[in-house]
Amino acid sequence: MHGTDIQKSGGEALARPSDSEDLSTTASTLCALPNQPDPVAFKQAMDQIRRRRKYFFATVIAYMPAMWLANKISPTFRSMAITFSIWVVVLFITALYSALARCPRCGHYFHMNGMSLLYLRRCLHCQNHINAS
Ligand SMILES: [Zn+2]
Numbered sequence: 001m002h003g004t005d006i007q008k009s010g011g012e013a014l015a016r017p018s019d020s021e022d023l024s025t026t027a028s029t030l031c032a033l034p035n036q037p038d039p040v041a042f043k044q045a046m047d048q049i050r051r052r053r054k055y056f057f058a059t060v061i062a063y064m065p066a067m068w069l070a071n072k073i074s075p076t077f078r079s080m081a082i083t084f085s086i087w088v089v090v091l092f093i094t095a096l097y098s099a100l101a102r103c104p105r106c107g108h109y110f111h112m113n114g115m116s117l118l119y120l121r122r123c124l125h126c127q128n129h130i131n132a133s
Helices: 002-015 017-032 039-061 063-073 077-099
Strands: none
Touching (some): 039 063
16 A cells, blocks of 8 residues: 555656656746746836935935025024934935835845845845846
């Protein structure tokens, strides 16, 4: 009884090597593009990363005009401190927002590798360029 079971399963494995090969090739193509294999979705994901980066850098650049404006409107330490706190909160949110954008090619976070957050022009995992579409 037991012996026939082994024979049966062994025979099955021998009978369909071509089937399993087909399955593994389709699986590997899916693995290479885990999220979206279609180019439209890829472009959309890259656009999203670019947009989120833009928000982040815009916030960084907005620091000087924001502080200047706050100083013009009300040149007290209190108002400057409030403006600075708001700016820090906005910076934190935009940094988080862009850090959580996923690379469409490898599926990892585009700007984050472990604990390091780097705003480079390439994916920290697969070197996918920011202008790839
Ligand atoms: Zn990547």
